[in-house]
Amino acid sequence: MSAELTHLGFADRAGHAVQAVARNPVSAAAFAFMPALLMLAALAPWIIPYDPDATDLDHVLLGPSALHWFGTDQVGRDVFSRVLIASRLDLAIAFAAVLLSFLGGTFVGGAAAFFGGTVDRVVGRATDVLMTFPLFVVAMAMVAALGNSIQSIVLASAVVNLPFFVRLARSEVSILRVQEYVEAARAGGNSNLQILFGFMIPNALPTLTVQVSTGLGWAVLNAASLSFIGLGIRPPTAEWGVMVAEGAANILSGYWWLAIFPGAALTLTVLCFNLLGDGLRDIIDVRTRR
Amino acid sequence: MTGSMSSLLEVDDLAVSFDIRGGRLTAVDGVSLSIRPGETLGVVGESGSGKSVMAYSLVGLLADNGRIDRGQIHFDGRDLRSAPDEMARARGAGIAFIFQNPRAALNPIRTVGDQVRDALEASRRSSRRDSSRRALELLEQVRIDRAKDRFHAFPHELSGGMCQRILIAMALAAEPKLLIADEPTTGLDVTTQKIIMDTLYELGASTGLATLLITHDVGLAARYCRRIAVMCDGKVVETGSTAEVLERSRVPYTQRLVAATPRSGRKLIDLLPPCERGPFAARGSGCGDGPAVTEGGGLLLNVQGLSKSFHTSRAVGAVARALRRRFGRGGGADAGGRPSTETYAVRDLSLTLKRGARLGIVGESGSGKTTSSRMIARLLDQTEGSIEFDGADIGAVPSAAFNRSAMRRRIQVVFQNPLGSLNPRFSAYQAILNPLRRAEPSISRDMQRSRVVDAARQAGFDPMLLSRFPHQLSGGQQARVGIARALVVKPDLLILDEPTSALDVSIQALVLNQLDLLQRELNLTYILVSHDLNVIRLMCDSVLVMRFGRVVESGDVETIFQSPSHPYTRELINAVPHLPAQIVENVL
Numbered sequence: 001m002s003a004e005l006t007h008l009g010f011a012d013r014a015g016h017a018v019q020a021v022a023r024n025p026v027s028a029a030a031f032a033f034m035p036a037l038l039m040l041a042a043l044a045p046w047i048i049p050y051d052p053d054a055t056d057l058d059h060v061l062l063g064p065s066a067l068h069w070f071g072t073d074q075v076g077r078d079v080f081s082r083v084l085i086a087s088r089l090d091l092a093i094a095f096a097a098v099l100l101s102f103l104g105g106t107f108v109g110g111a112a113a114f115f116g117g118t119v120d121r122v123v124g125r126a127t128d129v130l131m132t133f134p135l136f137v138v139a140m141a142m143v144a145a146l147g148n149s150i151q152s153i154v155l156a157s158a159v160v161n162l163p164f165f166v167r168l169a170r171s172e173v174s175i176l177r178v179q180e181y182v183e184a185a186r187a188g189g190n191s192n193l194q195i196l197f198g199f200m201i202p203n204a205l206p207t208l209t210v211q212v213s214t215g216l217g218w219a220v221l222n223a224a225s226l227s228f229i230g231l232g233i234r235p236p237t238a239e240w241g242v243m244v245a246e247g248a249a250n251i252l253s254g255y256w257w258l259a260i261f262p263g264a265a266l267t268l269t270v271l272c273f274n275l276l277g278d279g280l281r282d283i284i285d286v287r288t289r290r
Numbered sequence: 291m292t293g294s295m296s297s298l299l300e301v302d303d304l305a306v307s308f309d310i311r312g313g314r315l316t317a318v319d320g321v322s323l324s325i326r327p328g329e330t331l332g333v334v335g336e337s338g339s340g341k342s343v344m345a346y347s348l349v350g351l352l353a354d355n356g357r358i359d360r361g362q363i364h365f366d367g368r369d370l371r372s373a374p375d376e377m378a379r380a381r382g383a384g385i386a387f388i389f390q391n392p393r394a395a396l397n398p399i400r401t402v403g404d405q406v407r408d409a410l411e412a413s414r415r416s417s418r419r420d421s422s423r424r425a426l427e428l429l430e431q432v433r434i435d436r437a438k439d440r441f442h443a444f445p446h447e448l449s450g451g452m453c454q455r456i457l458i459a460m461a462l463a464a465e466p467k468l469l470i471a472d473e474p475t476t477g478l479d480v481t482t483q484k485i486i487m488d489t490l491y492e493l494g495a496s497t498g499l500a501t502l503l504i505t506h507d508v509g510l511a512a513r514y515c516r517r518i519a520v521m522c523d524g525k526v527v528e529t530g531s532t533a534e535v536l537e538r539s540r541v542p543y544t545q546r547l548v549a550a551t552p553r554s555g556r557k558l559i560d561l562l563p564p565c566e567r568g569p570f571a572a573r574g575s576g577c578g579d580g581p582a583v584t585e586g587g588g589l590l591l592n593v594q595g596l597s598k599s600f601h602t603s604r605a606v607g608a609v610a611r612a613l614r615r616r617f618g619r620g621g622g623a624d625a626g627g628r629p630s631t632e633t634y635a636v637r638d639l640s641l642t643l644k645r646g647a648r649l650g651i652v653g654e655s656g657s658g659k660t661t662s663s664r665m666i667a668r669l670l671d672q673t674e675g676s677i678e679f680d681g682a683d684i685g686a687v688p689s690a691a692f693n694r695s696a697m698r699r700r701i702q703v704v705f706q707n708p709l710g711s712l713n714p715r716f717s718a719y720q721a722i723l724n725p726l727r728r729a730e731p732s733i734s735r736d737m738q739r740s741r742v743v744d745a746a747r748q749a750g751f752d753p754m755l756l757s758r759f760p761h762q763l764s765g766g767q768q769a770r771v772g773i774a775r776a777l778v779v780k781p782d783l784l785i786l787d788e789p790t791s792a793l794d795v796s797i798q799a800l801v802l803n804q805l806d807l808l809q810r811e812l813n814l815t816y817i818l819v820s821h822d823l824n825v826i827r828l829m830c831d832s833v834l835v836m837r838f839g840r841v842v843e844s845g846d847v848e849t850i851f852q853s854p855s856h857p858y859t860r861e862l863i864n865a866v867p868h869l870p871a872q873i874v875e876n877v878l
Contacts, residue, residue, distance in 0.1 A: 019311065180711040186669055188725030188775065189698040192690075198724075202715045 017283045027279030030272045037269060041087040050078035052085040052238050061255050071257040074250065079257060082238040083265050089239050090269070093150065094219035097157035102212055104158070105165020106201060112166070113173035114196050123170070127163045135160040139222055143231040153232040157219045168211050172204035179203075210280045217273030224266050240266045297324040298500050299348070299468055304361030306340075306347045317343040317356070319524035327467065328498040330491070332511030332532070334547070335521035336794040337765075341504050344521070345470050349385050350377030366467060382413065386461035390473040392454035396445040402456045403429070403441030406463060413464035428459040433489050451482030455489060462493070469493075470502045475510070479654035480821065484865040487514050506794065508551040509824075509867035512536055520544045550795040552824035554851075558806050561799035561828075569750075570803045587645030590815050591666070591783060596639040596675035596685075598661050598839075599632040635661040637839045639675070643783075643815055650830035650847065651819045652862070658839035660787060663819045667703050667785045668692040680782065699729035699779035706788040708768035712760040718771045719756040722746060722778050729779040745778035746770075748811075750804040766797035773805070777812075784816040790825065802829060823866045827851055835859050 021028045040047065050068075056076030064071045070079035112123035130138070139156040146152035176182060177200070185195045226232040227241030235242050240262040247258030306318035318340045325331045335341045346352055348363055348370070363370040366384050370376045381387070389395050397405060406425040411418060429437035432455040445453055454474060461469055471490065475483035491514055493499050505511050511518050512532055519529040520543065528541045536548050542563075550561050559567055636658040643649055653659040664670040666677060668689045677685030684697055692698060702725075705711035712721050722742045726733075733741070743753045751770035760768055769789065776784055786805065790798040806829065808814060818829050826833055826847065833850055835843045835858065843856040854860045 180705050180707050181713045183669060184703070184705055184711045184772075184775070185713070185724070186693050187667060187698075187703045189693055189728035189779075190724070191694055194728075199713050203713070 027275050030275035033272050041091050044084040048081035048084050050081045052081040064257055070261040073258055079261055083262050086238040086240050090220050093154055093223040094216050096154045097219045098215045100158035101161035101165050105162050106169045109166035109169030110173045110201055113170040127166050131163050148232055153223050157222045161215045172207050173200050176200045176203055210277050213273055213277035217270040221270050298327045299325045300364040302362040305359040306343055307359050309355040317524055321526050323519050325500045327500055330501040330515045332503045332515030332518040334508050334511045339521040340524035341521045342472050345504050349381045385468045386466035387470045388457045388461055388474050390476050392457050398445055401442050406459050409460040409463035428462055432459045450478050454486050468500045472504045480865040513867045550799040558828045570807050590645045591643035592678040593641045594676050597673050598636040599634045599673045634839050645815055646813045647815050648830045649817045650826035650833040652826050653836035657836040659819050659836050663785050667701050700782045702776035702781035703785045704772050704776050704789045707792055708765055708772055711772055717757050717759055722774045726778045745774040748777055749774035765793050769801050784814055786816055786818045788820050
């Protein structure tokens, strides 16, 4: 009976997903907000009312109004337009970084669990060593060494996310390794790589998806944090971390909108990815628990 | 007050349903039954018949989404549905429950003695002071050897059978009048099963404890129950004395269930109801009666001195040696008194197989039968010994290399767990196609398609279902996909690893007949690995009996069944609860 329930059809899974999300209104909100966020980022160039980089020295440091929803900054740039345009850059960095760490981590972790022995020991110790450092410090060091560019931020974010994917893929594959269908695949003449890519990783994907979502949240925060402390993306590029850093200097002078709006966008995005991850985990848990 | 005074438990028109997405599912639909004090009532049925749900609902152990829709439950003069706490009270005092997986029901970090004491103290039958003494008595009552030592053992230090006896002792702590045993021996070895069931039977006789035995095994129910209720689709289709139900039933479902249960003196074809014999009966007179005629088949497989040992760390090795000394199991690993760190899973296995032969390997868990079959299938490397297959020394090829060699397709395996052996992300078509693509990568798509469809047909799998995924297929269909996957590459030797142990008996009957038909049509050679002697007897010409990694006896199936020479074989045959040819009133 339980065996039947652990392998539900797509319709059942979709039903479970709807139920699991409906039970938790917070993750339901995240599921609803995520497409809106992605849409806004995609369509930002057509939505924004002003050129995000155009200065207007006649209208500097204006508070939020009907004309400038989020106000203007010290050189008269429209904060709303800048926040929207920045979402493209921050999300792009996050997606690229997580894609890299997902692909690399899944392959390395999967191979470690699958082949065991020396491969596993080397991968395991390397992951442990990487995780002994405060991960943000590792990212800082990497960007400082590689130079201030978007590529180095992507790479740094990918590296700090990597150990999580390695560990997760490793544990998933070591569970799948003892499944009877893997032995059956061996008896059917499949090579090790064919088994790894055809039988194990596809079955580990649901769990890895959860990590992807949580990892995206981390990567957005990581990119913004690096820019905030002056590494990676530099002004005048519109980027949330840069904007918060610039605005923070003015907050005591009463120009609160400079830091609050990009900060809120950042918080909302990270929160959304994390809640999405929680929601996905609920869905997957339901599948395995019942 | 309803219910006759003579019955201990009286269930009348009980219905239970569950809230599921998209409506309610009725699991139990109008069940009525009664148990008298000291009686053992067997409730038999196949999976999904509602037998377990029925038992759980009696004591209020339904899942959150389940509820009793209607019906009366009277236990020992009390109406259990009259007040919300009546069931909880009955559960604490009058009705005890034991479950299928005994180890999971015990707390792993407390000694079993303490857990029995907890049960005693919870039931307020003993004060703290004399609970130890009483707990020890209970352990002795359930026939635990050296109960004083075992009192301080943790669950993981005891065997599964021993754990189940501890649970029975805990159940007895509250001095119940009724014990509900839900598949109490499923997953345990037959010899262990016999000890557990004998213990329960003796308890019934000596203390007047009534038992509700829920089981899928008609043979087990026939051996230990005076009365049997047969359940199907949430209904009791028949209740009566064991002999009446099993010998003279007029209910088609019961007839089918009883017929499908292997018993001595019956042929393979007899397992099926007459309406389903069609495709299998056409194969002529030779069906299922004794050894298949093998027309001077040449030697296909020659295995000599096959052993598998595992290196263990010194500490583990020392424990293993101590255990061997203690239980007198001759591992032989410490010959000459030299400390050895090797543990043998299989020791010195030799066998030869002619083309078309049907060999059975039987043994209990840990006997090495699965390890042996994996080595012959080249999924596992042997430590010593040679395997010669059709003249080629395949034992010399490491398993990793063998899997990619041209010989791979010639030895195929049908795995134990029909669902677990299929990749959840492959459709039936992809599952069957996969080994064909690996064995013959160059054949055309059309050819692939026709080979897959042919293999599906041979295995009795409807080609219309090929696009389905494993979870969309029934257990029997999944098993057939597993068989088709092995057949598609046209193997010479098939290794069947408990191919039907996860299936209901009626499905088992179909699958076994299908395998038998295939064997004859394709002149297949197979090795059937099973714990079930009845299945071996129906399916094989010769048999190897294994224990602790060694072959204790081998030979012609009928000879071994009629006159086993090794005491272990005798014990094994006695322990199997097969239906006797004729059922006599008052079993045991």
